[in-house]
Amino acid sequence: MTSFRFLFSNGVVLQGSEAPPVATFLETHPGAYTTTRSHNNASSILFWDRHMKRLTQSVKPSWVDSIPWEPAIRTLVDDSMRKVLPTALNERIEGEELTITVLLSVNLEYLGESDGVVDVERVEEALDVHVYVGSYVPHEFGVPENGANLAVVGRGRDIAAAKYSDWVRCRKSLEKLRPPSVTELLLSNNGDQILEGCVTNFFVVCRKDNNEAKETSVPDSKSTYSFELQTAPISDGVLTGVIRQLVIEACSSNGISFREVAPTWSSNEIWEEAFVTSSLRILEHVNTICIPSIWNLLNSKTWSEISWNKKSFKDAPGLISSIVQKDIMEKAVAEAFPIGYFI
Structure with missing residues (x-):
């Protein structure tokens, strides 16, 4: 190419x-x-x-x-x-x-x-x-090896209301913390609540607890009602991404429970799927996420000096990720802007 x-x-x-x-x-x-x-x-x-x-x-x-x-x-x-x-x-x-x-x-x-x-x-x-x-x-969606590998490494943006070019300079300081296999860096202010990526928005699919999904004693992997999609709210200082809004619309039109709340690492045992979105990648399922075991040592270390905790997702992409991806790509066709307009 x-x-x-x-x-x-x-x-x-x-x-x-x-x-x-x-x-x-x-x-x-x-x-x-x-x-x-x-x-x-x-x-x-x-x-x-x-x-x-x-x-x-x-x-x-x-x-x-x-x-x-x-x-x-x-x-x-x-x-x-x-x-x-x-x-x-x-x-x-x-x-x-x-x-x-x-x-x-x-x-x-x-x-x-x-x-x-x-x-x-x-x-x-x-x-x-x-x-x-x-x-x-x-990248072709749905191919397991095309998934993202993420690492939580630094604090969120000071100004996230719009994409400003000075953020490109700010995020360079985080590169020393990027493990070799990681394809995107995630941001958190406290080492638990995950906000977004450096160039992506971040979403987690969580299993609902027994009170929320009491009709079934065991979550049904083929039903959207057993899950909730979570992403940090704009009020937490995340970027109002174009694809982020399309994900919200996809949840509404497909009956997927959606909540604007920062996913917490402390509850990662109920995470069933995760994905990141951007205008280039559209939706990219997540294979792994790692986070430093001691957050307050982050500023003084390089990636090789940090002890990492890791979460892996099997059989990715999952049900919710696939439904949302399909809906967004259908909208891409419906809202297609002909490039010939500029020729």
């Missing part, structure tokens, strides 16, 4: 070695950003309208009238996408998808603050738009 990258920034398209790795780009360019990818052999973009809505909300000053704000952003982003996507599509080969990262920064001093009403032209002049496109080969 090939690997390529293109960056449209300040009116210029950079490609190959001229374009820095996406993490380096985000580290050096402050602003709010969102990342998604193409789908179905690069014929559409996953949940594009949802991503643009979240990005718009992330950068809009509270005092600015919202009427011209979103149209101005969409116009600028659309123009930038038209500059870079055709070239990237020409480099893509069969089996590859495109990753798309849009970063916005706002010059608030230029924008000024008056009566809260700002015309479109002024908004456009106050915004910088950068579009980064790379290649991506999605």
Whole structure:
């Protein structure tokens, strides 16, 4: 498979070695950003309208009238996408998808603050738009070896209301704690309540206790009523991920019990399944989770000096993970945004 990258920034398209790795780009360019990818052999973009809505909300000053704000952003982003996507599509080969990262920064001093009403032209002049496109080969869902291996290693975000590029710098400090086989790092403020991943949202499927599922003395592995899906609430400081919201919608439409509460490691004996979500991975089942046996030693150690406790999931992905995945992918088709719009 090939690997390529293109960056449209300040009116210029950079490609190959001229374009820095996406993490380096985000580290050096402050602003709010969102990342998604193409789908179905690069014929559409996953949940594009949802991503643009979240990005718009992330950068809009509270005092600015919202009427011209979103149209101005969409116009600028659309123009930038038209500059870079055709070239990237020409480099893509069969089996590859495109990753798309849009970063916005706002010059608030230029924008000024008056009566809260700002015309479109002024908004456009106050915004910088950068579009980064790379290649991506999605993993097939349901293949056991494609599951995630997780490690709980550090504290949650200080600001999680939106995806800001400064988080990329912050999470680099956690890399010394990543065991070699781990594919994603999880965050916790106390070593028990698990919040989210560095680049994902985290979900656990728990067995209901006997009082909640008293119709059956033994949990039925083929019934959704025996389980509850848990993820940390936004009020705990987790990111309002696009796929996170789609998981909530999938639970509602499939009769799956759902509760916004941080999963606790101390109750991991009732965890039946776990998965992480992101706009690139969509839903990825979890094979293993490890956590330091002594949390307060975390800041002074590297991964090899830490004693780890481990939780493994057999026969993953499970029932709930599979139902949610199927529902999200059906919505991906229903909400497909044609990539040809930018060509």
